[in-house]
Amino acid sequence: MPNVLVVADDLSGAAEVASVIPMRTTRNLVLLGVDATLPVDDREVIVVDLDTRSGPAPAAEAETARAVATLGASRQVFVKVDSQLRGHVAAAVRGAGGFAVVCPALPRLGRVVRGGVVHLDGVPLHETDAWRVEPVPPPRSIADLLALEPVRVIPLTEVRGPELVARLRAIRAEGAVAVCDAETDADLDLIAAAGTSIRAVLVGSAGLAAALGREDHSFVEVPAPGDGVLVVVGSAAASAQVEHLRAAGAHVVALNPTTLAPVLPHPADLVVLTIDAAAGIVPGAARTLVAALADTAAAAARSSTSDLVLTGGETARAVLDRLGVTRLTVHGPLPGHHGAVLSTTPDGRRVVTRPGSFGTPGSLTDIAAALRSDHERHGGSHVSTTSPDTRPYIAVTMGDGAGIGPEVVVGALLDEGLATECRPVVVGDAARLRLGAEALGVTADVVTVESVEDAEFVPGRVNVIDLGLLPADLQWGELSAVAGDAAFHYIRVAAELAMSGEVQGICTAPLNKEALHAGGHVYPGHTELLAHLTGTEEVSMMLSTPKVKVIHVTTHIGLVDAIRKIEPGLVERTVRRGHEALVRAGVPAPKIGVCAINPHAGENGLFGQGEEAEKITPAIEVLQAAGIDARGPLPADTAFFLAGRGDYDLIVAMYHDQGHGPVKVLGIEAGVNITVGLPVIRTSVDHGTAFDIAGKGVADIRSMIEALHQAARMSPSPAAVPA
Secondary structure (H helix, E strand, C coil): CCCEEEEECCHHHHHHHHHHCCCCCCCCEEECCCCCCCCCCCCCEEEEECCCCCCCHHHHHHHHHHHHHHHCCCCEEEEECCCCCCCCHHHHHHHHCCCEEEECCEHHHCEEEECCEEEECCEEHHHCCCCCCCCCCCCCCHHHHCCCCCEEEECHHHHCCCCHHHHHHHHHHHCCEEEECECCHHHHHHHHHHHHHCCCEEEECHHHHHCCCCCCCCCCEECCCCCCEEEEECCHHHHHHHHHHHHCCCEEEEECCCCCCCCCCCCCCEEEEEECHHHCCCCCCHHHHHHHHHHHHHHHHHCCCCEEEEECHHHHHHHHHHCCCCEEEEEEECCCCCCCEEEECCCCCEEEEECCCCCCCCHHHHHHHHHHHHHHHCCCCCCCEECCCCCCEEEEECCCCCCCHHHHHHHHHCCHHHHHCCEEEEEECHHHHHHHHHHHCCCCEEEECCCHHHCCCCCCEEEEEECCCCCCCCCCCCCCHHHHHHHHHHHHHHHHHHHCCCCCEEEECCCCHHHHHHCCCCCCCHHHHHHHHCCCCCCEEEEECCCCEEEECCCCCCHHHHHHHCCHHHHHHHHHHHHHHHHHCCCCCCEEEEECCCHHHHCCCCCCCCHHHHHHHHHHHHHHHCCCEEEEEECHHHHHHHHHCCCCCEEEECCHHHHHHHHHHHHHHHCEEEEECCCCEEEEECCCCCCCCCCCCCCCCHHHHHHHHHHHHHCCCCCCCCC
């Protein structure tokens, strides 16, 4: 990797990039401004926060140009921009000069580029509310954003083709800007490699920055904890996280935006400082509010040695400026918290920065708890320590070895985004995984381990507990009783690991039911098999896509039998399981729509025999009395339409096809199957073994990646090991 200069428009973005670009000899530093004093000539990576996101565009262009002129000689220039295109992207591109290759994709958060348009979870940026607090409407495309520049869009077929470098050279010769489509980290790797080979200016989010190199951040060396934690929240998007902190016992101090009266935080071991949104936000006063918030936070920080958690890049920079901090030593991502970066100031204070729009409602609470646990372990003494690795262990079953399971497993485990969220260990066949990697055309270090504790987590390594049950000559795409039997034993071992506490979650690749039965294991599918292996009497299947989540009252039984089986108690228990799963996933008060059985919900007795009134309505009444926001019975077509536009967090389907059909239309490629009600979280891809394409290297790994992300987010952290 060449030496790199990164220019960012806010501090949280700068810190995030510094944490994902590898260093060979020293730690990365973030300079707070071009004029920060530091000898930088011999540093491999220089990251500069220009703090220009909310300022005028001409200033952003000028500061970017000054940074490149001052620090960019003989360096690969990387312009860090927001993955949702906020800030002065066009000005930064102009300021950087040279030939720009632009790709703001961040696949692990569902932010991709298709046809030169940024999509968020499958929806074009301009059709979402991501820019609702911005003073201007969102751009309809990246080309619209770069209106003053000629733009050429490079589609996925060319990004993934053999002529990408030649295409970039041709665009450079035209004097245009190249905008690249990307949907996966592998796409970003190709773009980064091609761009650096011709020394183009790379313009992107942390996703493209990470493609400049990979580094293991399993354990983050940090100095001693402070005497408490001060959380400063400068983003309106984090209001739910503030309330979660309050519920967890934090002392919340809200600054009144109309009077801007600075009130120093109450002395406590966990203090949250934020803006009082209930008092009314004055339009156009954002910078004034940030300044007042930073003044108060800095005054509180000076009187203590508290660790700082700063959300929102502008807020973070303002606080550190007032404390006289001109550089940060970056130690790496905080394990298990996407976008959160752990750094230290020159005087040793620990600082966590994170974009304000990131995180579930409980994420700031978890970050604060991780910092406080360090303090409690050390009894307040200032000694060097290592932060606890809170990432859950996930057992990943390989599925049917004759299908696409080996390919999607090995491909997904090479996704760099998973490294900060979980520690996956495959239960399967090492030789078959190597064949899967060969079919995909990827390089993977497949390593056999005897137990979970023997696994090591470094980039490119796939840890596998090798059961050795598959013959070397097993054919791709052919039904095999041997493969069906092996798939059963992968699940059996994973269940045993979960029940013993060695793993905190299970993620399964697809099995083939006919092969499973041929192997002597007559179960309808994963759900029922895991229920048997864990001794669970009743579980539910939940399907999750970016647009809709569905839980089923009945699954793998005939339609007549399903109607007969549905009764108020089963409906109530199913809804409660779905409600609990969503709360665990960070939705504090899920809105749940319950489907009817008959067309038009029975139309007041016109259709059916009164099944809704007999089997569903009593359950909804009980649930509502318990404080669960369940509504219905709803006509199924209406329920899914409303869920698709965001009115419901979860839809309850009465039978298999009522729920599966809409899900497969709305997003099977990113769909995840979640089993709820087990003593352990289990997620799975929402597709089958695809015998017709197995071994051909064309399997789509996105559903497997998302299944692993969901398992990581919903699984508890392992018990902390004393330092």
